[in-house]
Structure formats: C-alpha cells, structure tokens
Amino acid sequence: MTTPAVHLKSISKGRVRWLEPLIHSGLGFCTLISIITTATIVFVLAKESFGFFQEIAPSEFFFGTSWVPMFKPSSFGVLPLLWGTLIVTFGAALISIPIGLASAIYLSEYASAGKRAVIKPLLELLAGIPTVVYGYFALTFITPALKVVFPDLQVFNALSGAVVVGVMVLPMIATLSDNALKAVPDSLRQGAYALGATSYEVTSQVVVPAGLSGVMASFILAISRAIGETMAVTLAAGATPNLSFTFLESIQTMTAYIVQVSMGDTPAGGVAYQTMFAVAGLLFVITLTLNIISQWILERYREVYQ
Amino acid sequence: MPLSIELSKPKQRESLNKRHFKAKIFARFCACVTWMGTALLLILLYQIFSDGLSWLDWDFLNNFPSRFPERAGIKSALAGTIWLISLVAVFAIPVGVATAIYIEEFSKKNLLSRIIELNISNLAGVPSIVYGIIGLTIFVRGLSLERSLISGALTMSLLILPVIIIASIEAIKTVPISIRSAAFALGATRWQTVWSHVLPASFPGILTGVILALSRAIGETAPLLMIGALTYVAFVPEGPMDSFTALPIQIFNWVSRPQEEFHQLAAAAIIVLLTVLLAMNSVAIFVRHKMEKKLQ
Amino acid sequence: MNHSKSRMMSDEKAMRTSNTNRVFKTGTLLTLALTLMTTTAFAAERLRGTVSVDGSSTVFPISEAVAEEFSAVQPRVRVTVGVSGTGGGFKKFLAGEIDINDASRPIKESELEIAQSSDQKFLELPVAFDGLSVVVNPGNTWVDHFSVAELRKIWQPGSSVKNWSDIRADWPEEPIRLYGPGTDSGTFDYFTETINGASGASRPDYTANEDDNALVRGISGDEYALGYFGFAYYAANKDKLKIVPIDGGNGPVAPSEMTINNGEYAPLSRPVFIYVRESALLRPEVRAFVDFYIDNAGLLASEVGYIALPDMAYERAKSRIAQSDTGTAYSDNDLLSSRDLLKP
Numbered sequence: 001m002t003t004p005a006v007h008l009k010s011i012s013k014g015r016v017r018w019l020e021p022l023i024h025s026g027l028g029f030c031t032l033i034s035i036i037t038t039a040t041i042v043f044v045l046a047k048e049s050f051g052f053f054q055e056i057a058p059s060e061f062f063f064g065t066s067w068v069p070m071f072k073p074s075s076f077g078v079l080p081l082l083w084g085t086l087i088v089t090f091g092a093a094l095i096s097i098p099i100g101l102a103s104a105i106y107l108s109e110y111a112s113a114g115k116r117a118v119i120k121p122l123l124e125l126l127a128g129i130p131t132v133v134y135g136y137f138a139l140t141f142i143t144p145a146l147k148v149v150f151p152d153l154q155v156f157n158a159l160s161g162a163v164v165v166g167v168m169v170l171p172m173i174a175t176l177s178d179n180a181l182k183a184v185p186d187s188l189r190q191g192a193y194a195l196g197a198t199s200y201e202v203t204s205q206v207v208v209p210a211g212l213s214g215v216m217a218s219f220i221l222a223i224s225r226a227i228g229e230t231m232a233v234t235l236a237a238g239a240t241p242n243l244s245f246t247f248l249e250s251i252q253t254m255t256a257y258i259v260q261v262s263m264g265d266t267p268a269g270g271v272a273y274q275t276m277f278a279v280a281g282l283l284f285v286i287t288l289t290l291n292i293i294s295q296w297i298l299e300r301y302r303e304v305y306q
Numbered sequence: 307m308p309l310s311i312e313l314s315k316p317k318q319r320e321s322l323n324k325r326h327f328k329a330k331i332f333a334r335f336c337a338c339v340t341w342m343g344t345a346l347l348l349i350l351l352y353q354i355f356s357d358g359l360s361w362l363d364w365d366f367l368n369n370f371p372s373r374f375p376e377r378a379g380i381k382s383a384l385a386g387t388i389w390l391i392s393l394v395a396v397f398a399i400p401v402g403v404a405t406a407i408y409i410e411e412f413s414k415k416n417l418l419s420r421i422i423e424l425n426i427s428n429l430a431g432v433p434s435i436v437y438g439i440i441g442l443t444i445f446v447r448g449l450s451l452e453r454s455l456i457s458g459a460l461t462m463s464l465l466i467l468p469v470i471i472i473a474s475i476e477a478i479k480t481v482p483i484s485i486r487s488a489a490f491a492l493g494a495t496r497w498q499t500v501w502s503h504v505l506p507a508s509f510p511g512i513l514t515g516v517i518l519a520l521s522r523a524i525g526e527t528a529p530l531l532m533i534g535a536l537t538y539v540a541f542v543p544e545g546p547m548d549s550f551t552a553l554p555i556q557i558f559n560w561v562s563r564p565q566e567e568f569h570q571l572a573a574a575a576i577i578v579l580l581t582v583l584l585a586m587n588s589v590a591i592f593v594r595h596k597m598e599k600k601l602q
Numbered sequence: 603m604n605h606s607k608s609r610m611m612s613d614e615k616a617m618r619t620s621n622t623n624r625v626f627k628t629g630t631l632l633t634l635a636l637t638l639m640t641t642t643a644f645a646a647e648r649l650r651g652t653v654s655v656d657g658s659s660t661v662f663p664i665s666e667a668v669a670e671e672f673s674a675v676q677p678r679v680r681v682t683v684g685v686s687g688t689g690g691g692f693k694k695f696l697a698g699e700i701d702i703n704d705a706s707r708p709i710k711e712s713e714l715e716i717a718q719s720s721d722q723k724f725l726e727l728p729v730a731f732d733g734l735s736v737v738v739n740p741g742n743t744w745v746d747h748f749s750v751a752e753l754r755k756i757w758q759p760g761s762s763v764k765n766w767s768d769i770r771a772d773w774p775e776e777p778i779r780l781y782g783p784g785t786d787s788g789t790f791d792y793f794t795e796t797i798n799g800a801s802g803a804s805r806p807d808y809t810a811n812e813d814d815n816a817l818v819r820g821i822s823g824d825e826y827a828l829g830y831f832g833f834a835y836y837a838a839n840k841d842k843l844k845i846v847p848i849d850g851g852n853g854p855v856a857p858s859e860m861t862i863n864n865g866e867y868a869p870l871s872r873p874v875f876i877y878v879r880e881s882a883l884l885r886p887e888v889r890a891f892v893d894f895y896i897d898n899a900g901l902l903a904s905e906v907g908y909i910a911l912p913d914m915a916y917e918r919a920k921s922r923i924a925q926s927d928t929g930t931a932y933s934d935n936d937l938l939s940s941r942d943l944l945k946p
Contacts, residue, residue, distance in 0.1 A: 023497045024412055030404035031413075031422060034471065037464055038425050041436060044443050070785040071806035072759075099343050106336035119344065125587055126347050128518070130525025132554045133576050136561045137350045140357065140569060154779075155823025156809070156816075167350075170343055198329035221431070228433025230528040231554075235561060239816070240809045250809060250820070255435050255528070260784070262442065262532045263686075263812055280439050284432060291431035295424070370673070373666055373906070452699075537656075538666050538683040540673050549654075549682045564818040564839050 045284055048277030055271050061278065067241040067257075069275045076271075080241035081279060084158070084251035088233055091162025091247070092169060092226045097219055100173025104215070107174070108181040109203050120175070127171035135235030138164040143236065156238025156250035164232045169222040176221065180214020181207055213301035220294035224287050230255040254283050354580070358573025366574055370540035371556065375567035380575050383556035385542040386455070387524060387582075390552055393459030394466065394523050399516055401463075402470030406512075409471075410478045411500050423475075430468035437465045438532030446533055453534040456546040461529050466519040473515020477508040510597035517590040521583050527554040553579050649679050651887035656684035657691025657704030658788045659814050660832035661874050663906040664730060665704050668895050671902065675894065679887045687812050688788025692877075696722060701882035702892070705875045706732065706788030706832065708932040710801075723880040723928040727896065727919045728911060730903035733857030734793060734870040735836045737843040741825040744773050747847040747854035750869065753797045756780070756828070761805045766826065774826075780808030781817045781829030788874075793830055796869050818842065832874075833857055837907025862909045873911070880928055889923075896920055 053061070056076045064077015103123075107116055143160045147153045153160075184207050192202040208215065238250030239260055252260075261276045369379025405426075413419045441461030451457045481504050489499040505512075530552055539551040553575060560572035655665050662685050669681040686694065688705045695703040696716045709717070709726070717724065736753070738745055744766070752770075756763050756778070766773040783790040785802065795801040811817055814835045821827040822842035836843055836857075847854035850868035861867040876895065882888045896919045900910035921927070 020495050020497050027404045027408035027412055030401045031408045033401055034405055034426050034429060034467060035422065037440075037467070038429055040444060041432065041440055044440060045436075068806040070810070071804060072802065099339050102336045102339040103343055106333075106340040110333050110336060111340075119340065121591060122344065122347075124591075125584070128521055128525070128583055128587060129350075130527070130554055130579065130583075132525070132527045132558050132561070133350075133354070133580070136557065136569070136572055136576060137353065139561060140573075141349065141353050155820050167346060171347075174340075174343070198325045200329035200332040201325065203332070224431050228431075228435065230433070230435045231558065235558075238809065238820070239811050255433065258435050258439070259528065259531055260811070262438070262534075276439065280436055284436050287431055287433055288428055291428050295427060370670075372670055373663065534684070537685070538662075538669060538681075540670065541680040548680075549652075562813055562819075563815045564822065564842060 041284065045277055045281040048274050049281040052271065052274035052278045055274075056278075065243050067252075069272050074271075076275065078254075078279065078282065080243040081252060081254045081257050082282070083243050084237070084241065084253040085227055085255070085283075087158050087247065087251065088161045088165055088229075088237060088253055089223060089226045091159065092166035093219075093223055095163060095166030096170040096173055096222060096226075100170050100218075100222070101177055101215065103170075103174040104177035104181055105203055105208070107178045109199065109207065120178070123171040123175050127175060129168075131168060131229060131231040132235075134164050134168045134232040137167075138232060138236035142167075150248055153248050154238075154250055156236070156240070157248050158237055158251045159247040161233045161237030161251070161253070162247070164236050165226045165229050168229070168232060169226050172225065173218050173222045176218030177211075177215045180211040180218065183214065184210040213298050216301070217294045217298045220290055220297070224290040224294070227290070228255065228283065228287055230259060234259055254279050258283075354573045354576050357570045358575070358577045361570055361574035362577055366571075367578070371538065371551075371559075375565070375571055378560075378568075378571055380553065380556055380578065382539045382542060383551050383553045383575070384578070386539070386550035386552040387554075389455050389543050389546075389550065390459055390462065391520055391524060393455060393546060394462045395516075395520060397459060397463040398467050398470055398519070398523075402467050402516075402519075403474050403512060405467075405471045406474030406478055407500055407505075410475055411496060411504065426468050426471050430472060433528075434465055434526050435528045435532065437461055438529035440464065441529055442532045442534075452547070453537075453549055454547045455543055455550050458530055458533050458550065458552070459546070461533060462523045462526065465526065465529060466523045469519040469522065470516055473519065474508070474512045477511025477515060478504060480511060481507045510593050514590045514594045514597075517586050517593075521586045521590075524583065524586075525554055525579065527558055530555055531558070647890075649676050649887045649890055651679055651885060653679060653681045653702065653888050653891045654684075654700040655681065655702040655704060655876075656686050656694055656700045657702075658688040658706040658874070659685045659783070659812060660688075660706040660732060660787075660789050660834070661704035661729070661876070663834045663838075664874075664899065664903050664908060665702075665876070665895075667902040667906055668891075668898060671898060672891055672894050676887070676890060679891065681891065685812065687784065687786030688791065689786040695724070695877060695879065696720065698722070698879070698881075701879055701885075701888050703877040705877055706872070707792045708875065709877065709930050710791075714930065725878045725880065725883065725922060725926070725928055726875055726930045727878065727892070727922065728873040728875050728915060729895065729899040729919075730874050730911060731862050731909040732872055732874050733833045733862040733867045733909070734789060734796075734830060734872060735833045735857055736828070736830045736846045736848060736870075737821055737836055738829075738846055739821055739823075739825050739827050740842065740844045742827075742844060745844075745846055747849055749849040750797060750851070753848070754799075757782075757794070757804055758798045759803050759805055776826045779824055779827045780805075781820045781827055782808050782810060783814070783817070783831060784810040784812045787812060789830070789832055792872055793870075832908075833862070834907035859904070859909050863912075874908070880926060883923070883926070892923060893920075896923070 061076055061078050063079070064075060065079050066075040066077050067080045068075040107119060111119065138160050142163050143153070143155065143157070146159055146163070150159070188206050188210055189202055192206045197205070233253050234256045237253060237256065239252050239256060240250040241257070242249060242251045258276055258280055261273070366379045367384065368381055369377055370381050371383070372378040409419060409422060413422075438461065441457060441464070445451045445457040445460050446453060485503050485507060486499055489503050494502075537549065537551065539549060543550045557572050557575045557579065560568040560575065563569075655669070662683060665683045669683050672679070672681060684691075684700075688703075688707055691700065691703040691705065692709065692713050694700045696713060736748060755761065756769060757780075763769060764777060765775050766778050767775040769778075782793070782804075790804070791801045794804045798804060809817070809820055811820075814831045817829050817831055818835055818839050821829045822839065836845055845856055847856040848867070848870060849855070850870075852866070852868075855861050855867045857867045857870070862871045865871060876892075878888070878892055883892065896916055900913075900916060904910050
C-alpha cells in the first residue's frame, strides 16, 4: 500500500534530483572527448601543414616528383611517397579482393555448417594478428619465396610489401563480405533456385548483387586499412622514395616515411619536421574520404528486406 | 507441361549441363581459394612456431633484452605491455561505454547526434600512425609527459576508443525496448534504467567489444614507435611516468636486426603475444557464444 | 588460596619478566637492524635512480653493453638507451631531456652555441675508436679497394655516378645501389665531412636509414649494393658483408684493430664519444654509470667490434671527470683522427 507512493516520492526528491543531471552531463562530457579527438587531429595536422605550405608551394608538394626533404638541395614533391603507397595498396587489393570475396562466397554459400564453424573463427583470429607479425612473415618467408620466382628481387621491395599487406587484409574482406552475404535472406536464394538457376547463377546474379553494399564497403574498408598500414611495409618495402614502375625495387610509403622522420627525431620546428605533418595530413584526408565513401555506399545501396 | 517439353530438347539440356558444370567449377574454385588463403596463414603460424619454440623457456620470460641472443628475454617488454593495457583499460573503457550510453540512451536523435556517430565511425578508420603523431605532439611534447607509460596509454586509448564505442552501441541496441519501457513505467529515471537494466543486459556484448579492442591495442606498434618507445629498457616500470618498452616494439627491434638468432627470438616473442591474444579472443568468443545461446 | 595467589603472583612476575624480555628483545633487534642497514648501505652502495642515454646508433652497441653490465652491478639504477642519431641526441641533450649523448662525431659549432647561450656545461669523453667501414655485398667480386677520390666521386652532391662502370671502366655496367645513414647521424656528418669536404654534403638518392641493421640487411641482399656505417655493424655481420679497403694516400688499408689503432686506416678512423651534462653528473647514479663506462669501455668496445683507446686516454677521461673539466677539445674545423686524441 505504501510502497508505490513512497517510491515515487524518493525519486522526485532527494539525491536523485541532482544526481541525474550530473550523470547526464558526465556522460555528455565523455562523448565530447571523441569530438575533441577529431578536432585535435584536424587542428594539429592543419596547423603544421599550414606552416609547411608557407614555405613550400602546394604545387611543388602535390606535383613534384622528387622527395628529398632532409638533404640540401631539398625537394618536396610528395608523388614518390604517394606512388609507393599506391602500388602497395593496389597490389594488396589485387591479391586480397578476389581471394577474400571467393572465400566469403564459399563460407556463406557452399560451406557446410561444420566447416563454417571452423573457418570463420579462424579468419576472425587471423584478422587480429598484429601487423608487426606480418612484417616478420614478410622477411622470413615472403621475400625469400618471391626471390625464387623473381631472382632480381631486392631485399626491400614493393612486391613483398604488397603481398604481405594483401595477406593481412584478406581475413577482413572475407569476414565482412561473409557477414554481408549471410544477411541476404534465404527467400531470395530459394526463389532463384526455384526458377532453375544453378548455384553459380544464384550467387553471381542474386546473392552478391543483393549484398553488394556490404561487400563493397568491406573492400573499401580493407583498402583504407592497407593505405594506413605501417609496420609491415616499413619492414618489407624499404625506405627509398622511388617513382618508377617497378615492383622489384625498394620504395617508401607515406606511412614508412612518417615513422622514419620520428625515429630520426628531427627537431621540432623547421620544414623537415613539418613534412611529417603534411604527409600525415594527406594520409588522413585520403583515408577519411575512403571511409566516408564506404559509409555512403553502405547507406545508399543497402537493400532493405522487411 | 511446357517446361518439361523444353527441358527435353537437346539444346536446352546441353546448355543446362554447361551451366551446372560452370557452377560446379565455381564452387570448387571458391573452396580451393579459401583453403589456399587459410594455408598461407597456416604457413605463417608454422614459421613462427618452428623458429621460436626452441627459444621459449622460463629464462626468456624472465630476462631483460641483451646483446647476446642466448641471454635475451622479454621481461621488460611483457611488463610494459601489461602496464599499458591496464592503463588503457582504465582510460578507454569508462569513457567509451559512457559515450555509447549517452548516444544511445540520453541524446535526442537529431542532426548533432548523427554528426557525432559519423565522427566516431570516421575516427575508427584513421590510421594508427596519425594517432601516434597526435600522441607525440599533444602528450609527449605538449603536456610534457615525456616518453612515459602514460603518454603511450593515452595515445592507445584514443586509438581504440571508437572501437569500444561502436561495439558498445551495437550491444546496447540489442537490448529490447520492453525492458526500458517496463523500468520507466515503474518510475525509474533514465540513469536508473541504464544502470540497473540496460547495462547488465548489454554487458556481454560490451565485454566482447572491449576485449577485441584491447587485443587490438596490444598489437599496435606504430603509435608506440612515434611516442619513442624504441629504446633499450632493462627494467620493469614502477609507475605511470616511467619509460617503457612493449612486446610489439621488442619484436620489431629484433626483427630489424640482421642476425638470424634475433629473428628466432622475435618469433618466440610473437608466440607469447599470440598466446595472449588467443586467450583474450577465446574469452570474447566464449562470452558471445553464451550470449547468443541465451537469446535463443 | 595460597596456591592461586602465589600462582597469580608468579604469573604477574612472569608477565613482568616477559615484558622486560620483550623490551630487551626488540631493542637488540632494532640495534642489530640499524647496524646491518647502515653497514650494507656503506658497503654495497645500492644506488637508485634513472640514467637516460640517447644518440648515435654507432655508439649504441657500446652503450647497450655498458648498460647491461652496469645493471648487474647496480640493479636498482634504471638505464635507458635510445637511438635518435647523434644530431637528434644532441638536441635532446641540449634541451636537458637526456643525461648522456652518444656521439659519433664531436659537438658542432651550432650546438656549442646553444649550449653556451643556455649556460649548459658538459663533459666530452672519448670512449673508443671506430673505423668507419665501406662495405659491399659478398657477391661483389670486382671491388678490391676504393680511393678517397673515388668515394668522393660516388657520394658527392650532384654525383653523376649511376653504374659501377662509371667509377672504373672495367667494372660491371650495373646500377650501383647506395645505402647509408640519414642526416641525423654522426656517421653521416663525419663521412660527408671527410670524403666530400663538408658536413652534410651528400648526394640524396640513396637508401637513407638511421637503422644500421636495415642497412646491413639491404646490402647483404643486393649484389650491386654499396654502403657505409660503423665498424661494429660490419663485425657483427662478417658473414653477410665484404669490407672494402680504403686508399687514403698510402695504399689500400682495410679496417682492423691494428690499423685503426695506429692510424693507418685513414681517413676514416675516428674516436667516438659520450657527452655528459655537468648537472647530471652531480647525481650519484649518473656518476657511477659514467665511471663504470670509462672503466669498462675498452673491454666492451672491443667486444662489440670497436677498438679500445690506449689506457692513457681513459686515464685522461677519468681525470676530466674528477676535475669536472667541461667543454670540447674540438673546434668546428678540426678533422679528427685517432692521433689527435693523444695530443696533450
């Protein structure tokens, strides 16, 4: 008899009255941290890059073909670094997208429940292996193996970097695409089978198009991850900015350059130091754009089944 | 009736056979490729174990790094990693879960919350090295925290914060509305609802997300390199302001050396690292499995 | 009754005696403990604290060895050794961020100015000789030696050398791939100053890496490679590299303990140093570490592949420490050689 009324009273008065808004603000403050993080990243990168572009013309940075920031005479064309990142990423995509997609198709369409129960956790585990381990793999297995196929291969080369990054993002594409394909309702498949389609036709003409948004999003996410990859390429691909059409020679990616600058500990201030921020800024803009595109694809092309 | 007539025509049957053949080839191809991909990764594991297992003994766990491979060990690196993860957990978990709660439970679904969510998804995709630069600029130089555990922990916390937030949001979303409605009907405030009903219900999902985020943090090297953890450190850190080294850094250090023995040492350290990751992932998978069972 | 009373009395007495006993016991224990503590304190002199070392990757193997051996003697002192490069190390050193800078070249004029303007005093202590080594891949069968002029031709800024045949016509017409330290390295400064005439003057199109291990790996895997770094990195990887004798005007000489010590391996023999901040030296743990360093540098340097200085040089270093003799013995224009070190 007394309980409900008393209970209500204790809520509207007393401790709860001021505690609730306090907690509300506390939680709001925590949320603010994520916003502050982005703001900080943008601010720091922009500020130093702005200082950098006071000294170096943007046209030289974006269109120059020679990256020699530390020596005299210096040259600040970012294209060799961009090219290094590009060929590693492109090579990685070439390896990981077909294999990843095929694995995803196998997992969602063909594999028995038992096999799926084994492979899927294995893939998720492999997606969690740290990149420095892949760097080790590149040095001890991939480069020697590739040297058998390409005797002209140098110790540090773009091909090893591409292969190892490809292997690294492979589980990611496989699991994410598998999730996307698995989410396609069975009714679509059954309908297609009922019309006399073979499994290949069902997969290629019904399931994959239906799950396309998730599949494409996984590709873009993987590419974005490949672009931002640091350790494996630093160990495998080398530290020579190189703007040539070669897979067998040493190159330098944007990420490897950033690591190099910070390890040599160039002094704070000065154009050489600011190159780190300019390159990082470029990297940030590229990955941000890719991420926004992938989200847009996910939203726009997502098929709603209810 | 028309169907069967058409199917008995030889041309149709031939193309039907061709299509079935194509389908079979395709299925085999996919299976082949999957096993090939798995095989490559299994080669990786084999390489690691064959190189490193022989170096793995109690001395290895208990010694400090040394210029002599026989004497070298990962004591300082392991201690540094444990310290780092503990500090990261202290910083990142409360802030991450709190953010998720705020977004899902407390904020109105307007443009601002949409921007916040977009912002978090974007942060999740920023390369780890950019976080390293921020850590170097803000924590090491700006706040003069030097190259200490706390600089490293704060940087890593920022790195995995988006992951925790996203995972927690997903977990909270799965809690049925009915639970919340019932609590409100009984006169509970929003926070009381969250604290006594939503959080406990979403706890397994949050825990899984947290564990996966922390296992990501354990393996990250690039931000720590930027912070400057690439030094010879032969002591166990005693406080958050101490210098440190960490397992991934030590692995990178040893892998970089040209001598074969150090590569094998690196492999042994990788085994330790993978074991820790495996344990963490197993707990996460186990919890998720339990949770999925409960929902059924 | 009597029994109980007497028992009570005896109990009381027992308690009183046990109390006194207790006081005696605690007192003795306390005195014993204090004596033990003070004697151990004086005897073992267990120091605590941190010593931060950073700088040259060339000197790193020595400092690492010293730090490792030192921690066996003073386990409570924490020594960290970084590899930011001689230049990077000096920046931190002059900003007061580290106690000791490993340097593979003497302090520069510009760095000296910073020290003077911020009134920083430091000690300059030579610790070993290094024979800066020029190495090629073991599969390189054609190089027998380099003259200094040839090295300059290869490495000078604006160099037009692209193939091995550009150096000597009978050498293969294959591209020459260069490896060397980056611009923050003291080895880079010394090599460019000695060979090209000015510190920092070098062609830029080579694989520049502060990590000497990466250079070793690169050269050992590339038949047409050529690179340079400190002798210790060659010594540790003799099976993967081939050393090139250098003709400094008196015929080709390969670096070895003898030729570096007596100055025959010229002009690439040089002393390497540690610089210690005077304010840091006031801390007992830093002082103990530096003393230990000088005492053991000879032994440990040769262990890692460098060459010990003559005993006299170490004696002089010790007296420098004892007298807090700060400042540098080199002006910017001095080209160092091993013999300079022993000049009075």
